[in-house]
Structure formats: C-alpha cells, structure tokens
Amino acid sequence: MALPGPAFYDQAAVFESYMQHRAQAAAPNNTMEGPLLRELLGDVQGQDVLDLGCGAGGFGSELLADGAASYLGVDGSANMVAQARKQLQSDTRAQVVQADLQTWPMPAARFSRVTARLVLHYLPALEPLLQAVHAALRPGGRLVFSVEHPVITCCDRAWRGQGLRQEWIVDDYFRTGERETDWIGSRVRKYHRTVEDHFLALQACGFMVESLREGRPERARFQDDADFERRQRIPLFLVMAAHKAPASAEAPAG
Numbered sequence: 001m002a003l004p005g006p007a008f009y010d011q012a013a014v015f016e017s018y019m020q021h022r023a024q025a026a027a028p029n030n031t032m033e034g035p036l037l038r039e040l041l042g043d044v045q046g047q048d049v050l051d052l053g054c055g056a057g058g059f060g061s062e063l064l065a066d067g068a069a070s071y072l073g074v075d076g077s078a079n080m081v082a083q084a085r086k087q088l089q090s091d092t093r094a095q096v097v098q099a100d101l102q103t104w105p106m107p108a109a110r111f112s113r114v115t116a117r118l119v120l121h122y123l124p125a126l127e128p129l130l131q132a133v134h135a136a137l138r139p140g141g142r143l144v145f146s147v148e149h150p151v152i153t154c155c156d157r158a159w160r161g162q163g164l165r166q167e168w169i170v171d172d173y174f175r176t177g178e179r180e181t182d183w184i185g186s187r188v189r190k191y192h193r194t195v196e197d198h199f200l201a202l203q204a205c206g207f208m209v210e211s212l213r214e215g216r217p218e219r220a221r222f223q224d225d226a227d228f229e230r231r232q233r234i235p236l237f238l239v240m241a242a243h244k245a246p247a248s249a250e251a252p253a254g
Contacts (some may be wrong), residue, residue: 002180002189005053005122006076006100015079017184019056031222032215033118033146033237034059040211040241041115041144044068050111050136052101052129052145053119057084064091072111076100101129106136116145118237121153121190124178126197130205139247143207149214149235153192156181168234198240207242214238 009015021027045067051060054073064071071088073096075081081098088094097104102123114133123129133143147153155171156179176197179190193201195212202209215237222228 002187004189005119006078006080008186008188009077010079011186012079014184014186015077019083021184022056022058026223026227028215028231028236029118032217032231033239035218035221036213036215036237036239037115037117037144037146038062040213040239041113042142044113047112048110050074050106050114050133052114052116052133053122054084054096055080055117057087057096059115059117060084060088060094060096061091064088064093068113069093071095072097074099074101074104106132108135109138111136112138112141114141114143116143118146118148120145121147121192122188124191126193126201127205130201130207134206134244137244139244142210142241142243143202144239144241146215146237146239147193147198148190149238150192150194150197151234152236153179153190164230195238198238202240202242206244208245209240209242211241212238213240 044063046069048070049068051073054075060071060073071094084096151170154173155169179192214235217231
C-alpha cells in the first residue's frame with residue numbers, strides 16, 4: 001500500500017535509508033537541486049524564512065549560517081521534525097513545527113522568504129497552499145520551490161533493470177493526478193503535475209514568476225565523470241522562483 005509523504009518517512013527503515021542517501025556528497029539533491037534552489041533564493045541575510053517540508057533541518061542550518069534573521073521549519077513527519085529540532089536546538093532564531101502543510105494556518109504577512117524543497121509533489125492540491133503562502137509573504141517576498149521533474153513523476157512504471165537506472169519512461173504526461181512509486185524500500189503516494197500546471201498555479205495565486213529552471217548539471221559539482229554524463233540524460237528537478245508584488249504595485253491607482 002502506498003503511503004502519503006509524512007507516513008512514508010515515519011517508517012524507521014525508510015527514514016534511515018533517506019538519511020544515508022542525503023548524506024552522500026554525490027546525491028542529486030547536493031549536486032543539482034540544492035545549489036540551484038539556493039541560488040534562486042538569493043541573499044538571506046536578515047530575512048525571515050519559512051521552510052515548508054523542512055526535512056531533517058540541514059537546510060535550516062545553512063540558511064541561519066548565511067544570516068537569516070529567523071527560521072521556521074514545518075514538516076508533517078514526526079521523524080523529520082525530531083531530527084530537525086535536534087539539528088537546530090542551539091539556535092534561538094529557529095523554530096520547528098510538526099503540522100500538515102495542507103491545514104497548518106500560516107501567519108499572515110510574516111515572512112520575506114518561503115521555500116519548499118521536494119515536498120509539493122506529495123500534496124493532492126497545489127493552489128490552496130500557494131494561496132496561503134502568498135498571504136504569508138510580505139509584499140515583495142519571494143517563494144522558491146523544487147519538485148521532482150514532471151517527466152519523472154508522470155509515469156509510475158518502475159524500471160526493472162539491474163544497477164543504476166538507465167531508462168526512463170515518459171508517458172501519460174497530461175494525465176495529471178495521483179501516482180504511486182517504489183523508493184528506498186517502500187511505496188509512496190505522489191501527485192503528478194505538468195510544468196505548465198506549476199506555472200499557471202503560481203499566476204492564479206497572484207505570484208509574479210521570476211525563474212523556471214530544470215537543474216542542469218554543472219561539471220564542477222561532480223567528482224565522477226560517469227555520474228556527470230549520466231545526469232545529463234534527463235532532468236530530475238523542476239525549480240521555480242516567484243515573488244509577491246511589492247507594496248507600491250499593490251496600491252490602487254489614485
């Protein structure tokens with residue numbers, strides 16, 4: 001049976017495998033997704049940051065080390081929240097909350113930066129969360145998020161070969177909705193949306209889209225030539241940046 005994201009990561013064996021995976025320097029999160037998301041997030045010095053799907057707290061530590069004024073991490077997984085609190089316990093600027101991202105009441109106009117790393121594809125509906133994020137941002141505030149690339153999420157037929165995956169099936173791309181996939185020893189439920197869906201959802205919720213990127217691999221971030229060549233075959237991530245209109249743009253014409 002496929003589990004929703006938080007319940008999936010609250011399985012002990014899955015959580016242990018995930019932590020081992022993320023600790024690898026060559027993991028795609030560390031070579032492609034993370035650096036790109038950090039680039040689009042920009043300078044966080046003095047910024048109040050909301051991190052949706054904060055995971056184990058490593059990204060929070062990075063943002064605080066770079067000068068964030070405050071950090072609030074929210075995650076639905078008890079395992080992730082426990083690890084994040086442990087990771088961030090010595091920093092008085094940090095707070096971590098366990099909550100369902102679909103129902104958690106975001107404080108209005110509280111944050112100047114909102115980030116969501118590889119979590120939105122676990123949510124059955126995108127626009128309600130984006131509307132809440134828009135309200136939670138101050139005028140001019142920025143949202144940056146990453147999701148698994150839609151060419152990956154579109155087809156849930158698993159590769160049955162041996163060793164590193166060498167084939168990807170792109171099918172049913174425009175049939176959006178629920179998907180089930182096997183990963184790190186268990187089965188998880190995700191939701192497929194097209195690139196266009198993400199772009200239009202941001203616009204519908206009042207955001208001004210700044211950037212759309214696909215995590216193109218950069219040679220300098222890879223220690224292994226074969227790994228670099230393999231990562232050029234198909235995009236793994238979709239990363240987008242958008243902002244809420246500044247106060248001057250929101251004011252009615254006189």
